Amino acid sequence: MPQTDILNPTPTHPLNPDYGFQRKRPVTHLNLKANRGVPFFRDITDVGHQFVLNWNDKLASHARKLKWYYEQYRDGVFTLIDHEGGGRHYVGRFSQPVEPIPTSHNHWSVQQVLFDEVPGSPMVLYPGDWQDDAIWQLLISDFGDVMAAVSGSWVLTANAASQSGYEYVGANAATTDWAAFQYYGYGFQFWARTGPAMGIGQLVLDGTVLGNVDFYSAAAAAPSALMTQLNVPLGIHLVQLNATATNDIASTGTQIVWDALKVMR
Amino acid sequence: MSAHSGPAPLGLLDVVRTNGDSFHWANAQVSAPSVYQGNTPAWAATLKTPPASWDTYYFPWLLNVTGIHLYRSQQADSANFLIQNISGNSIQRDVAGLLRAASFEGALFAFRIWLPKLQAVSFEMHGTLTVAVRGEQTCTFATKPLYDTSTTDGNPYTVSETCQWNYAEPGCGDTTNNPCANSYVTCRQPNRFFGVLNTFQVNLQPTLTQINEVAVNRRRMI
Numbered sequence: 001m002p003q004t005d006i007l008n009p010t011p012t013h014p015l016n017p018d019y020g021f022q023r024k025r026p027v028t029h030l031n032l033k034a035n036r037g038v039p040f041f042r043d044i045t046d047v048g049h050q051f052v053l054n055w056n057d058k059l060a061s062h063a064r065k066l067k068w069y070y071e072q073y074r075d076g077v078f079t080l081i082d083h084e085g086g087g088r089h090y091v092g093r094f095s096q097p098v099e100p101i102p103t104s105h106n107h108w109s110v111q112q113v114l115f116d117e118v119p120g121s122p123m124v125l126y127p128g129d130w131q132d133d134a135i136w137q138l139l140i141s142d143f144g145d146v147m148a149a150v151s152g153s154w155v156l157t158a159n160a161a162s163q164s165g166y167e168y169v170g171a172n173a174a175t176t177d178w179a180a181f182q183y184y185g186y187g188f189q190f191w192a193r194t195g196p197a198m199g200i201g202q203l204v205l206d207g208t209v210l211g212n213v214d215f216y217s218a219a220a221a222a223p224s225a226l227m228t229q230l231n232v233p234l235g236i237h238l239v240q241l242n243a244t245a246t247n248d249i250a251s252t253g254t255q256i257v258w259d260a261l262k263v264m265r
Numbered sequence: 266m267s268a269h270s271g272p273a274p275l276g277l278l279d280v281v282r283t284n285g286d287s288f289h290w291a292n293a294q295v296s297a298p299s300v301y302q303g304n305t306p307a308w309a310a311t312l313k314t315p316p317a318s319w320d321t322y323y324f325p326w327l328l329n330v331t332g333i334h335l336y337r338s339q340q341a342d343s344a345n346f347l348i349q350n351i352s353g354n355s356i357q358r359d360v361a362g363l364l365r366a367a368s369f370e371g372a373l374f375a376f377r378i379w380l381p382k383l384q385a386v387s388f389e390m391h392g393t394l395t396v397a398v399r400g401e402q403t404c405t406f407a408t409k410p411l412y413d414t415s416t417t418d419g420n421p422y423t424v425s426e427t428c429q430w431n432y433a434e435p436g437c438g439d440t441t442n443n444p445c446a447n448s449y450v451t452c453r454q455p456n457r458f459f460g461v462l463n464t465f466q467v468n469l470q471p472t473l474t475q476i477n478e479v480a481v482n483r484r485r486m487i
Contacts, residue, residue, distance in 0.1 A: 030351050030401070030402050031351075032328065032349045032402055032403070034291075034292045034293060034325040034326065034327060034349065035275075035292040035325075035328075036293035037293050038294070040349050040351035040352040041351065042351045042352075042353075042358070043355075044401075140313055144314075145313075145352055145354065146311060146312065146313050146354055147355045148354060149354045149355070149356040149357060156313065166313065180355075180356060181355050182355040238356070
């Protein structure tokens with residue numbers, strides 16, 4: 001459980017990096033565009049955040065400890081907490097050697113160390129600021145592409161209340177029907193409307209069944225987060241909504257809906 | 266001066282593949298009359314709003330056109346069309362799906378330079394397509410000539426004393442698993458022998474008459 005090894009557990013810990021490092025996330029998508037017209041976009045890799053960190057005026061023991069973190073976790077991961085950034089955790093490693101430089105007696109400087117977030121790593125605390133860090137992954141991109149793939153009986157239907165103005169409505173009559181969406185990030189929220197004539201679907205993440213989503217409500221309700229899955233390591237993930245051909249006993253129909261995902265970045 | 270003469274010319278590519286599906290790509294999203302029309306591919310049903318007029322709507326997928334050579338002969342006119350292969354849903358790319366659904370090999374194409382202000386064509390080229398490169402971001406279509414002699418069959422058979430069947434194929438019909446020499450004397454299905462006999466040969470005993478027993482296996486082309 002190396003993610004439980006936290007480099008800087010408290011805001012006053014001496015191994016906190018110096019103030020002001022850049023919160024960089026490398027490009028993880030392809031981007032192309034014709035001479036005139038909308039650009040085309042596709043996530044292709046799950047590279048994580050990269051931070052260039054500095055430690056000035058540290059004791060020799062601190063410099064040795066930083067070097068130890070590099071040696072110990074060259075082929076592993078530890079946790080770095082961004083205390084200035086709200087205490088968000090990042091799990092990764094120093095991907096370049098830590099080379100302490102003596103600046104005076106028992107005073108050391110460690111410069112330009114690259115912390116590389118490692119995708120797929122479990123975390124002690126998964127990012128969970130749905131307000132500031134999460135992004136919408138819409139059914140219809142702003143460039144007009146339908147981003148969810150479907151199989152079976154699904155109808156793309158305009159709905160002004162949907163996040164993109166459209167939703168996929170599934171008849172939910174055959175258990176072989178599905179809708180799926182691939183995203184880059186951590187956890188996700190599944191958003192859709194509910195109503196009195198709605199059925200029950202099953203959400204699957206990367207082949208693992210998360211549970212059923214009941215779209216039934218006594219009165220029609222605007223889209224909301226019907227399922228939140230927080231504890232998902234960074235990566236490219238596939239969310240699938242499977243038809244179950246079932247509904248709530250009080251429901252008068254079986255329809256299920258794909259509206260949007262809210263994805264943690 | 267050409268930069269000041271109006272809207273920039275556009276490249277329009279019309280494609281009709283051999284199953285009848287038509288595609289219209291340009292380096293801008295534009296509506297224009299097309300040279301080739303065809304069926305709307307099933308893929309169009311996955312679009313948010315399929316174009317009302319499929320054969321006049323150009324998708325902005327054409328990134329680049331290079332290497333245009335026109336020979337005014339049977340030598341193949343050549344060009345390379347670079348098509349984006351990124352758009353699509355979050356799981357499947359559009360072009361990859363189209364390539365999987367049906368072949369673009371031998372698809373008819375017409376490439377034009379279109380002057381949008383004039384609604385006129387300043388250059389036009391025709392041919393057939395072949396898929397040159399299927400890349401992660403792009404797909405390159407190369408060209409083949411409209412009349413490709415290599416795709417035309419030669420003579421299926423020749424008139425010959427040699428049987429034209431391959432051994433044991435349906436026309437031969439022999440099932441003894443003992444290949445012949447395509448000659449009449451080695452044929453075990455003489456009623457199906459597919460050749461012309463101009464040397465009559467009777468298997469008489471050499472002690473009775475001295476005749477040539479060597480099988481005649483002469484091919485004569487007409």
